Amino acid sequence: MARPITELARPNILAIRPYVPGKPIEEVERELGLKDVIKLASNENPVGPSPRAVAAMQAAAEKVNFYPDSNCFYLKEDLAQFLGFEPANLIVGNGSDELLKLIAEAFLKEGEEVIYGVPSFVEYEFVTRVMGGQIIEVPLQNLTYDLPAIAEKITSRTKLIFICNPNNPTGTIVGQKEIQAFMDQVPEDVLVVFDEAYYEYVTDAAFPDSLDYVRQGKRVIVLRTFSEIYGLAGLRIGYGIATPDIIDCLMRVREPFNVNSIAQAGAQAALEDQAWIKKVRDLNTQGRDYWYGELTAMGLEYAPTQGNFIFINLGISGAEVSQRLMKLGVIVRPGHVFGYPDYVRVTIGTPEQNERFIAALRMVLTEMGRLNPENK
Ligand SMILES: Cc1ncc(COP(=O)(O)O)c(C=O)c1O
Structure with a gap:
């Protein structure tokens, strides 16, 4: 009888957990029967290359x-x-x-x-x-x-x-x-x-x-x-x-x-x-400032970011919020994968995508009773 293959592998590789990438847009559209899904889950540049x-x-x-x-x-x-x-x-x-x-x-x-x-x-x-x-x-x-x-x-x-x-x-x-x-x-x-x-x-x-x-x-x-x-x-x-x-x-x-x-x-x-890079950076900075204002208005805490993504403390399950956002066509990264179950990491997008995310987040948090009526 051959030995199990795991006995033949180098022992250190058996502890490796497979990388779970963000879901591609096409997969979410196919699975949920949606159109116009936006992906704000993998820190990709939303404008594209030069x-x-x-x-x-x-x-x-x-x-x-x-x-x-x-x-x-x-x-x-x-x-x-x-x-x-x-x-x-x-x-x-x-x-x-x-x-x-x-x-x-x-x-x-x-x-x-x-x-x-x-x-x-x-x-x-x-x-x-x-x-x-x-x-x-x-x-x-x-x-x-x-x-x-x-x-x-x-x-x-x-x-x-x-x-x-x-x-x-x-x-x-x-x-x-x-x-x-x-x-x-x-x-x-x-x-x-x-x-x-x-x-x-x-x-x-x-x-x-x-x-x-x-x-x-x-x-x-x-x-x-x-x-x-x-x-x-x-x-x-x-x-x-x-x-x-x-x-x-x-x-x-x-x-x-x-x-x-x-x-x-x-x-x-x-x-x-480099003119293109400056344009993308400026758009990101504007988006970041817009988010800061909106998140603060919703009473949410977030880490001050120098990247093109924001780590947001929702105070409730990030996995549940992500699931509900996905049904509204917005893909984000739930925080439990990073050991922070109450958080989500969201990539800053184009101005339209940012507005859509904020509106979807408001809707989900209201549904889940997380937002006070005056914050709506
Ligand atoms: C901190 C950090 N380093 C490296 C990478 C990998 O970048 P690349 O696409 O060049 O392999 C990423 C991509 O998500 C990242 O977030």
Whole structure:
């Protein structure tokens, strides 16, 4: 008799829980017989990518009989110029998801410790488990990364620290002063990863210049992505910035053609169109301010956000509210998946989508007896 397959698998992978993505619009429309469903569940840019990026991708599609440029030469040149670094400081990945995995594959030895805040981005747990690392989770404090508590957890076995800034799902940031005080306590042989997927949405001047640590030659990796404000989530392309020796280690474990040619072309054109990025950021800031006003008028608490999503305390089951919102054609992310059952995380959309969400939320909360008549 063959042994169960689970006995043949590496034991650390058995603890991995499958990722549950937000439901696609088409699935909800099909299942509920609805039209005009809006998805505010996965922090996607509601406006879409720059038309220049779309044109570049269409042109690149004609040439997919050729393998892509393995080294992303032109994109790296553009990014280097944009950021004020050298191409040797850069790695491009199949989304920053891939880069998180490459970091763990390149640096994490079995049993070494990885520290990060919870709730935060689920990939940190995933890549640690894949490599058989030890997970050290540190709860957020006031919905914000608790850097002093993280610093206290550092031991001689610590290899990696993930800092999600702004943090997904709460949208909160840690500022330059807190980061500097933290970095002063991190031993030289610990790698700090700043995951800045929502960097371009940030408007708070206290946000740290994490690239400065790379300039200083510190063991720091900064991750950014074309998935969020650039509106290219479906392409899967993100990048990392670090000292050349760190980049060299990461390059050793990547697949030779990890970034496809359409993604490279789309990202190059998207990067060039900074006017588009400003437009998306401004729209998001306006939407955020509109939501703040409406949520406050409803008597709801929320975390101050520097991303394109808001973590809202409903004071009642977020799963129930999400279910009811879905029936009204609005998909949001219920908070129980992050360990906050009374919350929902909602992506800021276009002005029309925002108004529709607020109206639907008002209706659901009124139905559920959560809103006072004067708040209606
Ligand atoms: C904090 C954070 N990091 C990384 C990612 C992954 O981005 P990408 O699409 O580049 O893999 C996400 C996407 O949701 C995210 O929220």
